[in-house]
Amino acid sequence: MxxxxxxxxxxxVSEPISLKLSEGVHPLLVGGRQALFSARGEKLYELNGTAALLASMLREGSTFAALAAALARDGFDGEAANGTVMELLCQWSAQNVVDATMSxxxxxxxxxxxxxxxxxxxxxxxxxxxxxxxxxxxxxxxxxxxxxxxxxxxxxxxxxxxxxxxxxxxxxxxxxxxxxxxxxxxxxxxxxxAAPPNIALHTACLAHRDRALLLGGPPGAGKTTLTVALSRSGFDYVSDDISLLGRDGRVQGVPFAPAIKDGGWALLRRFCADIAALPTHMRLDDVAVRYLCLTQPPPIVWMNAGWIVHLRRVAGARPELRKIDPVAALVRLMDEAHSAAGAATLEEMRTLIALVERARCFDLIYSDLDAAIEALSVLCAED
Incomplete structure (x- = not known):
């Protein structure tokens, strides 16, 4: 430590936490039916009788205990009242409809x-x-x-x-x-x-002989699972989700602990024997993850990218590395890149172009984790 x-x-934490409708959120009647209008979100949310009761209390401000007591008076038993309030508060908070004030x-x-x-x-x-x-x-x-x-x-x-x-x-x-x-x-x-002048890429990053292997792909492609498995198979872990691209064309990972979705837990058991004992956390999209906590941070260094691989997991597919040209690689990276300004500048485009022109770029079609590890190990050993 x-x-x-x-x-x-x-x-x-002794003071009750105050709850209130967010600024710009207003209860409305539409054709005799209760609704909430969010000016910031430019959305209208239809309310049933229970939600309308809670919204009316939140308009002036309330507490969890007061909201649950109101539902109890409305006929809910204690457990159901608490559960309903919890569910609505979480839902409305995610929709920026409710704010809480704490110490x-x-x-x-x-x-x-x-x-x-x-x-x-x-x-x-x-x-x-x-x-x-x-x-x-x-x-x-x-x-x-x-x-x-x-x-x-x-x-x-x-x-x-x-x-x-x-x-x-x-x-x-x-x-x-x-x-x-x-x-x-x-x-x-x-x-x-804070990324500018760097570009944020939605790619995992591993280090191999002082060069970076970047792994991209759509949700469900197995990016994090494969990244962890490779880090136990001769590669150095850097990041499982975000990489930064500097003006000079070099990359650096953002070294959060890898978050393994439930589909990868069994696959990684032989690489991480304690994965079944790790706490389960829930993302806001209801995806369960377990974090492989790191004992020390990965080396924070800027590296040249040696390989850029876009993952495509296809059930039953034999592993196949398909070399792609810089244009195809650039299209895939741009789908997964972030610009703080909301639009890529010409300078950022030139930096991305330099990245894909210097690296070897591939699609990896695969189904089996071991076969993917072998394919990438052979690829990176060739250089």
């Missing part, structure tokens, strides 16, 4: 974890020991003493829910199992916002 990275004290992060009782990742300095404040033990190991390899973090994330547990705010703003309402992926998402937003 690095000195100065953590601060401990007794937890203190500031510097109040006595917070457990503090300071991290540095991809140029972003952040402090995560946990409300108590259970929460800290559940979430902090996922980010512990990024621990770094920071006196003035640019990003401060506050987390509190109350009423069976988790509340997360960033830089003192309104808190989002999520399930406890969603906290770690949600925090990672906040950090990724900051990394992408």
């Amino acid at each position: 690095e000195a100065g990275s953590f601060q401990f004290a007794a937890a203190d 500031p992060s510097d109040a006595p009782g917070s457990w503090k974890q300071c991290i540095h990742v991809a140029g972003v300095d952040a402090a995560i404040h946990y409300a108590g020991a259970e929460q800290y033990m559940r979430i902090s190991p996922i980010f512990s390899h990024l621990a770094h003493p920071i006196s003035k973090p640019a990003t401060c994330i506050d987390i509190a547990d109350a009423d069976g829910l988790t509340f997360v705010s960033c830089n003192g703003g309104s808190a989002s309402v999520i399930g406890a199992s969603q906290a770690a992926p949600f925090i990672k998402g906040l950090l990724v937003e900051d990394i992408l916002a």
